Every structure is written in C-alpha cells, then in structure tokens.
Amino acid sequence: MIRFSHVVKEYPRTGLALQDVTFRVNKGEFAFLTGPSGAGKSTILRLVIVEETPTAGEVRVSGSLTSGLPRGEIPRLRRKMGVVFQDFRLLEDRTAEENVAFALEVTGAPRDTISARVSRLLTQVGLASKGTSYPKELSGGEQQRVAIARALVNDPVLLVADEPTGNLDDRATRGVFQLLRDINAAGTAVLMATHNLELVKRSDYRVIEVNRGQLVFDSADGNGAGTAATSTPV
C-alpha cells in the first residue's frame, strides 16, 4: 500500500527533513506515525499524498512510484486515498453535504449517484441530520467527521490522517478515533500521524516513530527500525 525505500528528503532552505527512511504499510493495516514536532511526520505524509517527491530513495503508493509520476496521474492516485487534516480543511461556504459531494464531483461521478453516496457517508460518520449545516455551525468533532466522510466518499484503499484529533476535546477525540477504527475494520488502510500518546497506548496498532528525520522505532519490527519494509504484505 505504502512503501518507503531509503527515502531522503532535503529542502533547499531548511536542510534534511528525512534520512534513509524505510518502512511499509500493508493493505488494510492501521499504523500510527508518532514523534515530536519537526521530526518528519508531516513530510512523510506529504510524500504519501504526492505533494512532494523524495530527494533520494523511492516512495510507492498503491503500486505507483511517486517520483516521475506524470502530473496528470497524481489526481488519479489521490482518488485512491482519503486525506484528513487537523484543521479539517472544509470549504466554509458549503454545507456538510456539499463538502462531501465536492470530492465526488471533481472525479466526474454521475450526478444521480452523488446524493445517495453523500447521505450514506454522512450517516456512517453519525451526521445524517447535519447535512445542511455549514462548517461554522458544527463543533470541531463534527467538522472532522465531515472531513472524514469527504475522505471516504471515493471508497479509498488508504486513509491518511495528519493529527486528526489535534484540535478536538477528549470526547470528540474518542469518537473520531473510533470512526477511524471502524473504517480500518472495513478494510481501509489507515496511516495516522499523532501526538496523542494516550490514544496510541490504548490501542494495539502498529507504531512507527520518527525523530530528527529518522525512523527510530517500528513496533512491527521487534528488533528496531527499518526492517518493517521487508515484512510480508497482508
């Protein structure tokens, strides 16, 4: 699903962000990506969603090598994954329904199927009654649920979440996390970057930890970092 092989990312102004990072997230797997601020978590996620390409090494997502991927192919690859951010990134002037529908419209989905799919997704995330609400009329947890519904509307094989509970209170955090677990249980692989160690400890999902641009721990590999990439895909 995601495969990093000896990935190096260097920025002209800030220098090395990632050094020789190798790991693999398999189909249907749930993995936490942890580490202090500036450790390289967001860089890894940006490489996964092809906002960036590596300076050296290889990143493969859903079988596609991201380096040298034609520009026209990037949107098609992104449609195979859903992305959720800490700041929700909803369109403020559109209702919850319209925000979710938007992700379908950009893919050219048939108009008559959009409404039913949006309703199904909003029901799945527990917001069936809030479809006509605008983001500012929703709580943080509800906004994140809309963002998750939007991320799932194209039936992605991978959900990438960057601190999805970072702006939420405990109750909303639990709700959103449970939602992500349910999504994973239904077969979607989840890569979730988080600072919330409580959340990490409460579950037995795989943990990949980065620090100063290096992979320092991978719970899938009892012997330390890096070898997870050689594990057998599920």
Next chain:
Amino acid sequence: MRLTFREVALGVRRSPLLSSLSVVTIAFSLFAFGLFGLLVLNVDRALRGVEEHVEIVAFLADGTLPEAVSAAMGDISNFPEVANVQEVSPEQALARARAELPEFQDVFDASFLPPSIEVRLKEGHRDPKTVKEVTQRIQTYPFVDDVRYGEDWVKKLYDIRNIAGAAGIALGLLFAAVAVIIIGTTIRMTVLARAREISIMRLVGATDGFVRRPFLLDGFLKGIVGGLLALLLTWGANAVISHNLIQTTFFDPAIATIGVLGGGIIGLLGSALSVGRHLRRV
C-alpha cells in the same frame, strides 16, 4: 460545464467586491485602450481626408488640339493608379481663382491662364514615389508644359502618416500590454483569494483542468463584461467630444464587437497565466 458555471457563480457570490473590482479594473484598462483606439481611428480618418486632396496638375501648351487632350485623358485614366482625370479650361481655372482668391475679383480675361488636366489617384497610390512616377509618365506627352503635384506637401503628409501609424502601433501595443498586466494582476488576486479552495480541490483528486476551468470562464466573462463597460464609457466619451469639441467618428459595430471579445480573450489569458502559475507552485 454545469459545475464550472456553479463554481463561477459561487466565486462571485463569495467575494462580490473583488469580482466587481476585477470587472471595473478590466473596464478602465480597456477604456484607456478604447480612447486611444478612437484617437488613432480619427487621426487616420483625418489624414485620409487630407490625402484625398493629393492631385497632379498637368499644364498644357497653348494651341493643344482638343483631340490630343481627349486621347491623353483616355490614356491617363487607364493608368492603374489613377482614380479620375478632369480637364480644366482657362475659363474654369479663372472662375475657381476668383472664388478662392480676392485679388482675382477684378480679372475677367482668362486667356493668360493655361488649360490643364487634373489627375486624382486611387487610395493606396498617393505615396510620394507613386505620385512622382505618374507625374513622370504624364510629362512624356509633348503638349504638356509643366506638371505639379506639391512634392514637398505630399512628402510631409506621407511622413506624418508613417509617424502616426508607427506611434499608433507602438502605443497600442504598450496600452495592450499594460491592460494585460493590470488584468492579470487583478485575476491573480482572485486566484490567491481562492488558494485554500484550490488546495482542497487538488487534495480530493481534482485534475489541473478541473481546477482551471472555472477560473478561465470567470476571466472570460469578466473580460466580456469589462469590455462592454469600456465600450459604453468610450461611446460616452466620444459623444461628449463630438458634441462639444470636434466631430469624431466612433468604431463601427464589427470593431466594437472585436474590442469586447478582445476583453474576454485578455480576461481568459490573464486567468490562464495566473492559475497556471499558481498550479505550478502547489
């Protein structure tokens, strides 16, 4: 296409002030261009009017037989450059002189004025070189005493036309470039105001084409509306000048339509450049 129109409408609804500002900026840029165009059109028309007075006068020797004059006139009127040929008798020449010059009021004998042939040239053949060539051909008739065409005057007129034409093209290009830059900058503001939306669109898998389309349509429509406003302003300015200062000519409908469509195309190009640059960066 339905989605593209909806996105354009949403953009206008979301930021009506910025949209209005874009249209007004486009309108004033094109208005300045339109005023300049009006100036060029009227100067050109005025120069053409003066040019129509370019004529060659061949003075004939005394005693030239009327048959010879008729034959020569037939020949000359067949020259490809010649529009028409007219014979002027001494009496006609005196009548003209008396009408135009007060000192001829007391002159009643026309015998001292030579008969002449006046030759007018077709449009496009009134440059100094052609006028001189035709003059030389007319001079070859044995009964032609002298030929005059106001060499200095024709040369000066031609120089003025060339300078006006070159200045018109240079200033026109400059005005057009300034209009494109101003319009491009205005549209860039619209693109930047929607940068967040563009990033979200790309995040959910929108292609560059999908992101670009609403902006292109938006730029084109704003260009058309701005062009129509500019046309209205130019028409108003022309009416005021024509009424209060000098009689001027306005653009014909075809030129006016091209101007408005030009506004649309500038809007489209400005959008394409601004969005393209933005998409390359993100």
